[in-house]
Amino acid sequence: MKRNPKKTQELILKEAATLFASKGFAGTRVDEIAKVSQVNKGMIYHYFSSKGGLYESVLANQMQQMFQKMQHPHGDTEWDIIQNAAEDYFNYCYSHPEYISLMLWEMVSKWETLNLITIDFENETKQFLIETIERGIQKEIFHSDTDPRMFMSLSIVQIFCFFPLFRHPNLLNPGRGRKMQDSDIKKYRQQVIEQIMRSLQPDQ
Helix, strand or coil: CCCCHHHHHHHHHHHHHHHHHHHHHHHCCHHHHHHHHCCCHHHHHHHHCCHHHHHHHHHHHHHHHHHHHCCCCCCCCHHHHHHHHHHHHHHHHHHCHHHHHHHHHHHHCCCHHHHHHHHHHCCHHHHHHHHHHHHHHHCCCCCCCCCHHHHHHHHHHHHHHHHHHHHCCCCCCCCCCCCCCHHHHHHHHHHHHHHHHHCCCCCC
8 A cells, every 4th residue: 555655754743752752852762663653764764864853843743733723812902812822822731741741851951952943933823922912011911021022931831841740749749549630620720820920910
């Protein structure tokens, strides 16, 4: 049966994302990716040139998927738009654990690979949110000292770093034998978003 190059690449990216998320870049071997993808190792090099090239493609694919989900921020006011965007990002992270793991591996490696591809993700959604914050500052809805890019960066890190707390034995871990429930997630999402938005509140 003749292979479909597009579907083959999508399959490789999917399986590679799972392994990279679990083991990191250094701990993942191309042989493993070829085995779980059920493709010849040479095909991986044909499509992605190298293990590093495949890892870059995995991260780029993850970022593209995330931004596609975030591309329609909504709300009647600047406050609502930013709060809804933060909630949407929280929900995305909750439903995409591999994205979280990959971001954590990148953070440990000083964002080495994301720094190579980040120029491709200065997209319209990000710029819209920055302009929304700037407009909110002008209207005195947000704190006058808010740095839009700093706020967005800290909010992103705060949200995706929140989820590993579930596995920490002394922080949010609900106890041996008990899994986090949807009601727990809803409660913590509200607390995290309130904490983030509180940093935007202007002085009274």
